[in-house]
Amino acid sequence: MTITQTIPAAFLVDPQSLIEDGTMFIGGKWVPAASGETFEVLNPATQEVLGRVPRGGRADVDAAVAAATAAFAGWRETHPSVRGRLLNKWADLCDEHVRELERLENQEIGRPSFAPNPAATNIRYIAGLADKIQGTSLPTADLDQLALTLRDPFGAIAIIVPWNGPGWAAPKRIVGPLIAGNTVVLKPASEAPLTVLYLAKLAEEAGIPAGVINVVTGSGRDVGEPLVLHPDIKRVSFTGSTKTGTRIAELAASHQIPAILELGGKSANVVYADADLDLAIPHLVRGILDNSGQACVAGSRLLVERSIEQDVIERLKTAFAKVTVGPWYEEPTMGPVINEAQGETVLGYIKAGVEEGATLAYGGSRLTGGKYDLGCYIEPTIFTDVRAGMRIEQEEIFGPVLSVIAFDSEDEAVRIANGTRYGLNSAVFTQDVGKAVRFARRSEAGLVSVNTTMGMGAVGIPAGGFKSSGYGRIASSDSPLEWTQTKAVVFGKTA
Incomplete structure (x- = not known):
């Protein structure tokens, strides 16, 4: 058969x-x-x-x-x-x-x-x-x-x-x-x-x-x-x-x-303490796990105001635990990465994150056995205690790997968000319109989303980025x- x-x-x-x-x-x-x-x-x-x-x-x-x-x-x-x-x-x-x-x-x-x-x-x-x-x-x-x-x-x-x-x-x-x-x-x-x-x-x-x-x-x-x-x-x-x-x-x-x-991109999603987390969490999960994280606009960096960091991490773990991984015909949340070479790249970044001192808070392994042996399936992964400058914070992984970084002020959030060579996409979650406007103006990205990610629902977005994310x-x-x-x-x- x-x-x-x-x-x-x-x-x-x-x-x-x-x-x-x-x-x-x-x-x-x-x-x-x-x-x-x-x-x-x-x-x-x-x-x-x-x-x-x-x-x-x-x-x-x-x-x-x-x-x-x-x-x-x-x-x-x-x-x-x-x-x-x-x-x-x-x-x-x-x-x-x-x-x-x-x-x-x-x-x-x-x-x-x-x-x-x-x-x-x-x-x-x-x-x-x-x-x-x-x-x-x-x-x-x-x-x-x-x-x-x-x-x-x-x-x-x-x-x-x-x-x-x-x-x-x-x-x-x-x-x-x-x-x-x-x-x-x-x-x-x-x-x-x-x-x-x-x-x-x-x-x-x-x-x-x-x-x-x-x-x-x-x-x-x-x-x-x-x-x-x-x-x-x-x-x-x-x-x-x-x-x-x-x-x-x-x-x-x-x-x-x-x-x-x-x-490429290394998109930052910024969550302020006043954000509606019931709204934000599903967007953040989808932003990194859609297409197994194999998207230039993937929200691979999550910047969280320190006062709510632990709450957000626990909510993310709960959400990730509900994620199903499998072949497309099972209608899962997430499928395999495209091939073995890409899988090895993703697993190499996970290893580098651990070696550089980040905390592997969820996932991080290749799934094996049964259907999983037919493709390269990688668990949805969360790193915490990520510092600016780590490879997993700076380099495009193109896989289901989320780096959580804490910040204490608007200026720090903007500095970290803009602190990579890339400038394709960013998002901000807040109920304060002023904060959203200030972030949007200061973000070095071709697309800025407010209380959503990746410009969801919009048609005709001028797709492109700043810096090493390209031009035109x-x-x-x-x-x-x-x-x-x-x-x-x-x-x-x-x-």
Whole structure:
């Protein structure tokens, strides 16, 4: 009996029924790699092979960029309202096939379902801007002169998306360039390419012209670097680690193309003594355990006013004790981490936290036995007595590890919150509006949430960070500005 035979059918989708095995999407066609090579995509919860995708290389990058470049003129000249309608049709198909998208991602990255797949919502929000891209008129020295600005698309864009949420990450990053008239070559993470390929299939069914969206699968070395270095790529969007983002920026700078980078985080959630803890605790738990802590916006640092520190810690322990860990089909709170390598990284940080003198107050071990031996499952973990400067307080762990740090004043809370190289996300819990405003103004983060975390419930947040968390913004009403370049036009006297 195979593993899948023990899983309820409602929690499964067959990837081969959605996309052709061993193919990627270039120039409107589903094709193998030029080399003919493939690699396996594994379910992190069961280690079953979900499918095989092409091991792309330079020849495939060249073909995809050529297709995107060839499609650019026609897509650029397509009326903005038509581009908007096509993208909205894509959103409709994402809604129609939301179960397939959700189950495919469940199986591909191992996370349980915790919210409806937001692909359609994110596409519709940005698609509505397609016919609202406007220039400006400028003053002139003479009344029979005219000066104005136009917003021009760049051309073929390289987009590299992460593995930890491909179903929501890819649409948010694709749709901005598309509404502005650019074409895209998308490289999904090798750990999770199937959901992205299925999104491309839905875009094809929506009638988006051949070559406007292209997907090339393969490694960062074989696909990512040649893509960023390709002379016909005009701009880059990368989401992932700060280390890799730095390399992407260097490659882009080597041939003078701009980049948008959404990188790592070490987000601080600040809880003041006047906070409503019944409200705060569920947000704090979800903020670190969603997707097993594998999120750049994960609230991995919890700053607590000293007078309530022990109360908060005990409440967190109680909440963590109710967390269920298991494969997605059991509908647990938390699933496995993506693979063994990531598991070893997380466990290494837990060991470092103990060695540096923090108190391991809850969890900290790998779960074993039965179903847990099929994937890499790590207990939700709490460290207390964490001091500023410890590795677990400074470095992105990308796992279910929470560091609790006490503070005594507003100034100290802000100093600790801002005291890392990162600046992606922060949150504050207080019933004092003045405290919330002061923290929001002083926080060095691209997103500040008040009495919630990760901007829950908001659509169109300009995603991006400060400092080493990257630069540029995606998925907001500013997308036309990010994905177009300004051209000034001046009409002189004709007589």
